[in-house]
Amino acid sequence: MNGHPIQSGSDSKAASALPSTAAPPFNKAFADTVLRTSDGVDFHVWRGVLIEASPVLSDMFALGGESSTTSKPEAESSISSACHATTGAATVIPFPELSTVLDPLLRTCYPPPHPTFPSLDSLKPVLAAAHKYQMEGVQELLTKELLQHARTAPLRVYVVAVRFDMQHAAEVAARHFLGLKVADDYVPELEDLSAGSYHRLLAYRKRCTQTLADMISSRLSWLPERQPLWQFLACRCSREEFTVTLQGSADVQYNVAVWFWQHYRRIGVLLAERPCRAALDDPKLNDRAVMEGSECGSCRARVHDDLHAFTAYLLEEIDRRLAAIPLPTA
Ligand SMILES: [Zn+2]
Structure with a gap:
């Protein structure tokens, strides 16, 4: 992923327990919402963007799910000046993902440039989050990233695509799967694929072999x-x-x-x-x-x-x- 989610930080032990502020553009104190990741990074974001991007987050906001997680003045007032942005009127919402996941997830929702991913392993947790929060636009954009690995790792890509309901990517990966010399090699992602799905993939390949x-x-x-x-x-x-x-x-x-x-x-x-x-x-x-x-x-x-x-x-x-x-x- 490009960029680093954490803009500010302190080497003091006291500061390590306090939230730090995400890198631009997620450091704007005047944004209306703060997402605080599980590793303690505050992302200042616009709620309207999240509502458009994710029906899950939209529902959460509509239900006032964040009311119980409103900014804690004591904690906010004690954080370092570098993290002063969180002391504004913005609502702070705990977000159960790591900053390394939320950062590229948000960047994909925001205007370009969108993030790139050096490996399938770096992409997978972001796809998981996009699926979890039903961010279809994000999934569509990340399909291109996923398919960059379809030729070299078709089985891995197939499993990931199936797992996160990315139909087009699954189809492309299934076709590239035909290009493997060994069809039944183990990849760790297979642990996430049902035996039935794996059987159907192998049966597809077998049928292609017979047809040719x-x-x-x-x-x-x-x-x-x-x-x-x-x-x-x-x-x-x-x-x-x-x-x-x-x-x-x-x-x-x-x-x-x-x-x-x-x-x-x-x-x-x-x-x-x-x-x-x-x-x-x-x-x-x-x-x-x-x-x-x-x-x-x-x-x-x-x-x-x-x-x-x-x-x-x-x-x-x-x-x-x-x-x-x-x-x-x-
Ligand atoms: Zn001749």
């Missing part, structure tokens, strides 16, 4: 015709013995160049391991096929362009088939 295995085993029935014909079907270099058909022309059968079929089988292995388009990201995959295809004098001139076009169709087909699979429900 079906696509591979259907040979090229999903690939459209092309003029001139795909070189790996047209060339008379060494052929696989079986035949394939193309989309829309099941009555025409082709034998496939061996070099291409080896490439296709490698794709099948990669998709079985990681059922998503990211599995095919490695440029060495096509480079190898180009190299092998170039050993045929006839294929050489077209192997690069044909593979490029084939890959585009393949990725489109992967996306189409995966999009038809319902995402797991929490």
Whole structure:
């Protein structure tokens, strides 16, 4: 998180028991409300902002929940001059979160710049608080922060998103979960996920794996015709013995160049391991096929362009088939 919640402080033992004042912009003595965190930091805030941001806080204010926590004159009068802001007319409300959580939570409600988070661990308690106080606008803004970790830690992000009812983030994380080589690795966040939710996530991945295995085993029935014909079907270099058909022309059968079929089988292995388009990201995959295809004098001139076009169709087909699979429900 950027910024530090505590602006003032004292190194005396006496002052350590007294509230300190939060960093700007939460140090304005003329603000109408003070939130005092569990670690004793006073945040001077505008009640109207909190009412707009959180129905929970709005209800609390409406019910006069803060009446019993009104500023204690004795304590306020004894605090250091650095904390003098709390001695105004503002109501002091104990807030059961740490200042390290309240600071970014409030900054996300206030006008930009909004806080950034260096790690998922630093983001989680703020998401928990946003969920607790039903701050939907904050959750929406923090979704972007959460999704920054979706590619590198999809399972962790999935659990956090499910736990805090962040549907869009959960869906994105579930798709990135397909990119993991090992699906059942342990992450600490799993302790917060129900067995049923975890089962549904694994079942989703299993279904994606099966769907792409079906696509591979259907040979090229999903690939459209092309003029001139795909070189790996047209060339008379060494052929696989079986035949394939193309989309829309099941009555025409082709034998496939061996070099291409080896490439296709490698794709099948990669998709079985990681059922998503990211599995095919490695440029060495096509480079190898180009190299092998170039050993045929006839294929050489077209192997690069044909593979490029084939890959585009393949990725489109992967996306189409995966999009038809319902995402797991929490
Ligand atoms: Zn050839």
